[in-house]
Amino acid sequence: MKEYETLYLLSPDLPPEKAEEFSHKISELVKSHQGQVLTSFNWGKRRLAYRVGKSNQGVYIYLNYLGQGNLVAEVERVLKYDDNVLKFLTVKLDDEVNVDERLTQKREFTLTSLDEPSDRPPAPAGQEPHRSQDYHR
Amino acid sequence: MERHRDRDRDRDRDDRGGMKRRSFGRRKACRFCTDKEVKADFKNPRLLSYFITERGRIIPRRISGTCALHQRDLTTAVKQARIMALLPFASTQR
Numbered sequence: 388m389k390e391y392e393t394l395y396l397l398s399p400d401l402p403p404e405k406a407e408e409f410s411h412k413i414s415e416l417v418k419s420h421q422g423q424v425l426t427s428f429n430w431g432k433r434r435l436a437y438r439v440g441k442s443n444q445g446v447y448i449y450l451n452y453l454g455q456g457n458l459v460a461e462v463e464r465v466l467k468y469d470d471n472v473l474k475f476l477t478v479k480l481d482d483e484v485n486v487d488e489r490l491t492q493k494r495e496f497t498l499t500s501l502d503e504p505s506d507r508p509p510a511p512a513g514q515e516p517h518r519s520q521d522y523h524r
Numbered sequence: 525m526e527r528h529r530d531r532d533r534d535r536d537r538d539d540r541g542g543m544k545r546r547s548f549g550r551r552k553a554c555r556f557c558t559d560k561e562v563k564a565d566f567k568n569p570r571l572l573s574y575f576i577t578e579r580g581r582i583i584p585r586r587i588s589g590t591c592a593l594h595q596r597d598l599t600t601a602v603k604q605a606r607i608m609a610l611l612p613f614a615s616t617q618r
Contacts, residue, residue, distance in 0.1 A: 447608075
């Protein structure tokens with residue numbers, strides 16, 4: 388088994404419950420192909436760095452899972468044919484994963500790496516990039 | 525013998541001239557070597573934005589001080605983040 392992460396971008400016009408439903412559908416798809424979902428996380432609506440599909444915003448959904456290469460092909464195929472998906476990116480995190488071991492070890496999933504779009508206090512000084520406010524407008 | 529003398533003279537010249545040794549203010553340290561917890565990850569645009577210019581270009585490691593290994597990880601992460609519209613390919617013209 389290999390470990391993958393997929394981040395995909397949904398249209399901001401999609402109602403939240405539909406987005407939730409869609410991410411659920413993808414998770415189910417992983418399970419139906421002998422895969423294991425490790426994390427599924429809705430990053431929420433964020434401002435984009437550039438316009439995608441006539442929109443400056445988008446909803447990011449992150450999925451971390453175990454599976455074989457054909458599973459990735461299947462997931463990407465579904466993402467590709469859905470009009471609400473603006474962008475997606477899959478990254479292989481690990482080539483050979485011991486499934487039982489990986490499932491038991493709860494790796495800390497930190498939200499600091501997935502900074503929230505708003506209503507959050509800014510990162511500690513020093514790490515603050517010079518243009519951070521651009522991303523949260 | 526000749527060679528030895530030459531070598532000594534060269535060394536003297538170096539010290540006297542001081543031309544070859546430029547003094548740098550501060551040795552820049554690699555951000556990812558100093559903090560092993562921090563990984564260059566495309567999902568962390570806030571961190572990555574520290575390593576790109578205002579126009580969205582990746583800052584060379586001779587400026588940022590990032591080591592070769594981590595600069596490689598960094599460029600990959602920045603490029604992945606660009607694909608996902610987390611970072612700009614190019615932002616605003618001059």
